[in-house]
Amino acid sequence: MINLNHAVQFQRTLWLDQLTKARTIVDATVGNGHDLLYLANHCQKGTTLYGLDRQAIAIEASKQRVTKECQRQDINCHFIEGRHEILLSDTPWLAAPIDLLIFNLGYLPGSSHELMTQPATTIEAINQGLTHLAPRGLITIVAYPGTPTGEAEAQAVHTLLTTLPQQAYDVATWMPINQINKPPILYIIKGR
Numbered sequence: 001m002i003n004l005n006h007a008v009q010f011q012r013t014l015w016l017d018q019l020t021k022a023r024t025i026v027d028a029t030v031g032n033g034h035d036l037l038y039l040a041n042h043c044q045k046g047t048t049l050y051g052l053d054r055q056a057i058a059i060e061a062s063k064q065r066v067t068k069e070c071q072r073q074d075i076n077c078h079f080i081e082g083r084h085e086i087l088l089s090d091t092p093w094l095a096a097p098i099d100l101l102i103f104n105l106g107y108l109p110g111s112s113h114e115l116m117t118q119p120a121t122t123i124e125a126i127n128q129g130l131t132h133l134a135p136r137g138l139i140t141i142v143a144y145p146g147t148p149t150g151e152a153e154a155q156a157v158h159t160l161l162t163t164l165p166q167q168a169y170d171v172a173t174w175m176p177i178n179q180i181n182k183p184p185i186l187y188i189i190k191g192r
Contacts, residue, residue: 022099033062088128097134
């Protein structure tokens with residue numbers, strides 16, 4: 001069973017439904033590669049996955065994790081170093097609309113907390129991602145409001161998502177309500 005007090009794990013319930021039809025998957029903040037590995041192990045044959053991150057150390061860690069722990073030969077997995085807002089605006093690497101786009105905001109676990117995703121660039125990346133989203137595509141965003149930057153970022157994401165037109169998107173949020181220390185918040189965007 002999925003851990004209901006853990007946004008990162010809970011989002012996987014949404015991914016599983018999307019993975020039955022997803023052919024293009026983008027992890028816009030690949031980090032240490034745990035989410036991308038999960039997606040690679042559960043996606044359909046012929047799926048193309050992209051792992052994006054601004055830190056070379058994250059790209060390398062993710063590449064090693066997926067190569068070592070996912071033995072599938074029937075999918076394509078690419079890693080691209082760069083800022084998510086720039087990579088999602090300049091997309092010669094993207095061959096098809098995105099069926100599943102994920103963001104796990106904050107900082108690289110085990111790395112400096114000084115290098116975190118930022119509200120303005122995250123909003124820009126989400127907006128760019130929306131322009132590449134396939135019909136019925138899914139975006140999941142996990143925000144971490146436990147730091148001042150993380151709290152500002154979560155609020156910026158929330159504000160942006162409240163402005164998305166209901167005719168084009170279903171938008172929701174999920175978070176534990178009885179947890180201490182400002183637990184992560186999951187934001188969900190589903191194209192109609």
